[in-house]
Amino acid sequence: MSGTAGLVIAPEARIYDHGLRHPLRPQRVLLTWDLIAEYGIDREPHVVRLGAEPADDDTLMLVHTREFIEATRDAGHGIEGSWGRFGYGPGDNPIFDRMHEAGAIVAGASLAAARAVLRGEVAHAFNAAGGLHHAMPGRASGFCVYDDPAIAIAWMLARGVERIAYVDVDVHHGDGPQAIFWDDPRVLTVSIHEYAPEIGFFPGTGGPSERGGPNAPDSAVNLPLPPGTSDEGWLEAFRAAVPPIVRDFGPDVLVTQLGCDTHASDPLAHLGLTTNAYRAAASILHELAHDAAGGRWVATGGGGYQWARVVPRAWTIYFAEMAGVRPPDEIPEGWIERAEFELRGEVPTTLSEPPARSSPADEEAGAVASAALAHRFEPRAPDGGGPP
Numbered sequence: 001m002s003g004t005a006g007l008v009i010a011p012e013a014r015i016y017d018h019g020l021r022h023p024l025r026p027q028r029v030l031l032t033w034d035l036i037a038e039y040g041i042d043r044e045p046h047v048v049r050l051g052a053e054p055a056d057d058d059t060l061m062l063v064h065t066r067e068f069i070e071a072t073r074d075a076g077h078g079i080e081g082s083w084g085r086f087g088y089g090p091g092d093n094p095i096f097d098r099m100h101e102a103g104a105i106v107a108g109a110s111l112a113a114a115r116a117v118l119r120g121e122v123a124h125a126f127n128a129a130g131g132l133h134h135a136m137p138g139r140a141s142g143f144c145v146y147d148d149p150a151i152a153i154a155w156m157l158a159r160g161v162e163r164i165a166y167v168d169v170d171v172h173h174g175d176g177p178q179a180i181f182w183d184d185p186r187v188l189t190v191s192i193h194e195y196a197p198e199i200g201f202f203p204g205t206g207g208p209s210e211r212g213g214p215n216a217p218d219s220a221v222n223l224p225l226p227p228g229t230s231d232e233g234w235l236e237a238f239r240a241a242v243p244p245i246v247r248d249f250g251p252d253v254l255v256t257q258l259g260c261d262t263h264a265s266d267p268l269a270h271l272g273l274t275t276n277a278y279r280a281a282a283s284i285l286h287e288l289a290h291d292a293a294g295g296r297w298v299a300t301g302g303g304g305y306q307w308a309r310v311v312p313r314a315w316t317i318y319f320a321e322m323a324g325v326r327p328p329d330e331i332p333e334g335w336i337e338r339a340e341f342e343l344r345g346e347v348p349t350t351l352s353e354p355p356a357r358s359s360p361a362d363e364e365a366g367a368v369a370s371a372a373l374a375h376r377f378e379p380r381a382p383d384g385g386g387p388p
């Protein structure tokens with residue numbers, strides 16, 4: 001498919017760093033930009049590099065409260081306060097230096113992607129640093145300070161975009177955008193994720209009965225998959241449900257959160273995907289952007305905690321699809337050396353992986369997709385009775 005693709009490069013986003021003992025390492029994004037560059041994808045004639053500025057407070061306030069933004073700024077500058085009520089403290093969301101500035105540049109990078117797409121400078125744009133989909137209007141959550149996908153969506157709505165579809169493939173439920181646009185019929189949120197409340201899997205929401213608020217029925221769609229689901233089940237549910245629901249909604253823009261913590265080796269979750277599923281998902285989303293959203297596709301990164309072995313390969317696969325190029329499967333030697341130096345361990349040498357073994361959990365996929373589809377596309381009985 002043709003069209004131009006933009007890659008947002010915001011080196012300042014490396015300050016989004018919770019510290020060495022935290023799983024969300026900035027290296028995951030830096031190694032992604034590095035692998036894309038090593039393949040030369042960012043220098044393809046129809047690919048542009050986009051810069052970014054930090055989002056200002058007024059833009060952040062499209063989603064977040066002033067009180068939360070001020071707390072984030074103060075806490076990140078060493079000021080004492082009762083920051084726990086804003087989600088900050090030991091655990092998932094430790095206070096780190098320049099938190100506000102870090103969150104603002106990540107949000108600004110997603111805004112740069114949205115701006116370039118709205119202006120028609122590019123058809124598709126990708127902010128690998130973004131996808132912080134757990135942040136809520138008044139508190140940080142799940143490693144996320146400011147909810148950059150929701151901010152980009154709110155910003156586009158404020159500029160007159162009428163309908164936006166948000167598709168979230170992170171292993172965790174996309175609870176932030178769902179909650180923020182819960183009662184807004186202009187935004188469809190679709191999330192496919194691991195769902196295991198019995199083991200307390202984060203964040204615990206995203207069950208099939210969550211379907212949107214009273215003013216926006218059916219504006220939220222959830223595809224909750226059991227632990228162990230592999231490529232086969234994940235792709236079955238994704239293919240069956242996501243394209244028809246998004247097409248039916250008819251968005252002006254498709255926004256995607258491309259977390260890759262669904263990988264079988266991810267330390268924080270329990271799905272069994274390989275990078276082969278990412279290639280398939282990328283292709284389905286690309287086709288969907290053109291079919292259903294006039295080609296307008298704003299993509300962010302997201303979770304993914306195999307920061308050297310998986311994340312850069314996953315997001316290179318997605319960006320290559322956006323750029324319409326097919327990089328060689330063999331990963332360039334120079335990148336492997338740098339990644340192995342940083343990891344102090346071995347990294348895979350190809351983008352693809354051996355096929356995933358199917359799992360008994362895959363058998364649930366059909367029912368999960370049917371449940372999501374059923375209430376939307378239930379055939380209405382024709383006037384005068386049912387079928388003959």
Ligand SMILES: [Zn+2]
Pocket residue numbers: 001002003123124286290295322324
């Ligand atoms: Zn395209």
Ligand SMILES: [Zn+2]
Pocket residue numbers: 170171172259261302303304
């Ligand atoms: Zn995640």
